[in-house]
Amino acid sequence: MNCLLLEPDELGEGPPDQPRRARIEGRRRRHAEEILRAEAGDRLRVGLVGGRIGSARVLALDAEALELEVLLDRDPPAKRPLELVLALPRPPVFRRLLSTIASLGITRLVVAGTARTEGSFWQSHVLDAEEIRARLLLGLEQARDTVLPQVELYRYFEPLVDEVLAPRIAGRRALLAHPGAPNSCPHAVDGPITLFVGPEGGFVDYEVSRLEGIGFESVDLGPRVLRVEPVVPLLVGRLCP
């Protein structure tokens, strides 16, 4: 936890440029006690979910709560203008990826069903809104960011393509990571990007044609078959200037 994130209702009233009180319970209190070994007078990095970042002085820490005096004086790091469309992976992989995706500064995550996406994955509780939010917050804490990526779930490919992606990719570079594509993936793309990463086993031909048909460009990542967990940061490193 490189930055303790406060929920709006944990932060006391007051002008935004003045120190305000906050009271924290649960996981973050325990983390402050057991991992950070915080004591009264210590300073912690903090942020307000959806808001600014800054620092806090520990006023008190006991078995019940962590009391802070908080000053939020800076903006969080800018998001990358990158929207990731990701075929739903296995639930434990998805759970870990959520934190990674938040830490990487991806603006929006669109979780997609494709022909080779296992249908049973959609029943997993990792897709519950609360679960998703909790995992995203861990990634934001790691990266010292406060702004949750938007997450959207589309189980069915056709409406995703027609109703969501087709209108949305106008004015963006839309890339499809597809082994064997004739063009290799570009580096350091300026401007907004929509990137579609398929399931283990890849896209079926029909999906590739459909996505190319609305303006996606298929790009190759070389002869190595990689798991989705390293592919996402690899593509962020490659595509983002």
Place this chain on the structure above:
Amino acid sequence: MNCLLLEPDELGEGPPDQPRRARIEGRRRRHAEEILRAEAGDRLRVGLVGGRIGSARVLALDAEALELEVLLDRDPPAKRPLELVLALPRPPVFRRLLSTIASLGITRLVVAGTARTEGSFWQSHVLDAEEIRARLLLGLEQARDTVLPQVELYRYFEPLVDEVLAPRIAGRRALLAHPGAPNSCPHAVDGPITLFVGPEGGFVDYEVSRLEGIGFESVDLGPRVLRVEPVVPLLVGRLCP
């Protein structure tokens, strides 16, 4: 397992351009039975550890062994001319990273001790040569590669710098991932690279000066603090053309 890797002693005698017999037991036999649901007559992608890749026909599969007729007719994908020097992370992270590093095609991994590397990590069994090899093989199977990255362990920073890195980085681009460095990390570097990735908590100032003193260039990755697991693929994506 996108490619079943054979050990040299599992492959029968014969001219290298002719089909040869192989007999597989243990984890890979079980994987062929339970995950691939292989049957006599099926074809599997195979490779010889340290050698070529190709395909195999299943001759028989029973509770004891998988019998194959193997033809190794292609070279594995080229390695990236990238040497990674990595401060030893927490053992479970290290174990997962070994497979990722092998799958990414990194040529050599130098595991390093730094001021902020937890000393107890060096006692972990994940550093046993057999454990390391097993994890690397999983990454090679994933990526359809056969060539194990070289792995070297250096617990002490000073001899690593003087005796290993200083002579070895001649003629290479040597980069140090260091938050706050004035230059940002380059994209698509031609030629061989040595990349040093520090521990959680970063390098101490002295280490940065020492490494810059022998020719490392500190490069920044932006304001987000990332875990080492996504940082490694992110840097590979960014640096490798």
